Amino acid sequence: MTAATLTCRRSDDDSLIITLSGDWLLRGDLPGIEAVLQEMNQPAKPSSIDFETADLGGWDTGLLTTLIAVHRGANDREITVHESGLPEGARSLLALAFAVKEREGARRAPVKLPLLARVGQTTGEALVSARELLTFTGELVLSSYRFATGTATYLRSDLAQHIQEAGAEALPITTLITFLIGMIFAFVGVMQLQQFGAGIYTADLVAIAMVREMAPIMTAILMAGRTGASYAAQIGTMKVNEEIDALTTLGLNPIDFLVTPRVIALLLMMPLLSLYGSAMGILGGMGVGLVMLDVGLMQYVQQTVEAVEQTDLWSGLFKSVVFGVLVAMAGCQQGMACGDSALAVGQSTTKAVVMGIVLIVISASVLTIIYINLDI
Amino acid sequence: MVDTQPQITARDLTIAFGDFVVQRDLNFTINRGDVFIIMGGSGCGKSTLLKAMIGLKRPASGEVYYDGEPFWASSEREREDTKRKFGTLFQAGALWSSMTLAENISLALKQYTDLSNAQIREVAAYKLMLVGLTGFEDYYPSEISGGMKKRAGLARAMALDPEILFFDEPSAGLDPLSAKRLDDLILELRDSLDTTVVVVTHELASIFSIGNNSVFLDPETKTQLATGDPRKLRDHHPDLAVRNFLQRGAALEGDPAEAIPA
């Protein structure tokens, strides 16, 4: 393979003659067209462009891209290009490439907006998505009304399936996480409380922390990553496949058909999971307590039972109902707002999880403040 | 079919995504029993026009009339009633992936008829037989091929014996024989049930074998260039772009610049 070279010179009649020699192959080292452009930019610009290719060896797309660049440069400066010197094949490929005129407005320049414009744009987008969320909430409320009055169309088998997926199938991971969290709390409790000889109060610490805060929050975050994400992916994929359009044309409301059953499933299952999680956490804590403290099983159980009041239980359960609704809403809303591609499904899934967790944390804080003020 | 009365009329229809106009000033009439072809190069707005006709995308301006009644200007309830006369086959089938084929077809029947479950199952099985999917009632959409999905989608679109069937590229991705079968089926439906059929397609073979009326959308001028019988358009239409499209570019021999539809 001989190296590709490009030289240019002016002929007597002031046309620019470009001599191409060597192998013009993509995998070789191709010269740029700076020299040609420089000639074209001379005050006395060439009358036309001609090619000499007597010494041209093999060629492929590498040659064509160069020729197209020369063409574009010449067109911009209104210089005629004579292609007669080019190999036959290259000429017809060039003709093919320029056959279909560029669609007006089709080309997109990579836009780089100034900082202020980008801030404005992002704010605008945030406002739009806030309004979408509000609209979605409104639709969900209307749909709940239709469910309450029995006029909504949905598949009972779908609802059962969602309940199964958000309930029984979530038990193993809930067990693992809450059990470990109970143990961690017990470790910390034992370490700190034993210093005051109050080791037995570890039972209180673990029980109250699990029932009031940790079980609802941990199961909610788990479900945001597990079920909220899957809701967004399922509904988003249906959107991409036009399955939602197919529902709408049948006169079925996609909110009734897809969203509300999922919200109901999580609303029902989240408190049960949380209750179960509390029990697992307390068990984990008990294991640690019994090993590290000098107390009997009965004494620990007694202490736990006395520590947890009914209001602790109810406040924890109420929290997890709220979390359940929010996680399901985040997942479904992102799914319904999904774009038209596989990429968009991925983005909605991510957003669903982030939004779910943000909503959990915000509502947890608000609820805690309300509880404190109400003295619960 | 002999009495040709307008069933669908588009008047000054403009469809757009925000500021981006896809097609403007569309005017055409579809008669009862027509097989009406919406044709044009890729990306010229055929699917979007179809969506404006079936109530999925509100047009930027203009109106679609069904039996003389305005569609978009009417209330949501009236629109739902009109939509009940439609059956739609989407571009990729759009079968509900969590349901079997029989369940896909049954949903509309459950919703809008008082048939018993056994009867519904029989109807679903019959519709599947019509499209050559006998015995596939309990398959899930993911378990069948792309062409079969299309046909199952057609069976679902036909579930309620609609007055008007809308198809988005029914034969795209089908082998020639299946495509032919589908064309025959469309004609059969038109003849036996007097169904009006609106088809988005750019398969020339289909256009000429089934279409008796059409609209040609042009991506350059963003409006319709022609409407009428596709065979007549092919042979006599004054606009070169239309003849070129319908003759696979042969209308202007030797000049590739015009032969390749943009």
Ligand SMILES: Nc1ncnc2c1ncn2[C@@H]1O[C@H](COP(=O)(O)OP(=O)(O)O)[C@@H](O)[C@H]1O
């Ligand atoms: N959701 C959308 N948002 C913005 N533009 C769109 C959207 N969907 C389609 N378009 C644009 O509208 C035009 C027509 O699309 P479409 O109706 O799908 O074309 P066709 O079905 O004729 O191939 C295309 O240029 C496409 O880029």
Ligand SMILES: [Mg+2]
């Ligand atoms: Mg399309």
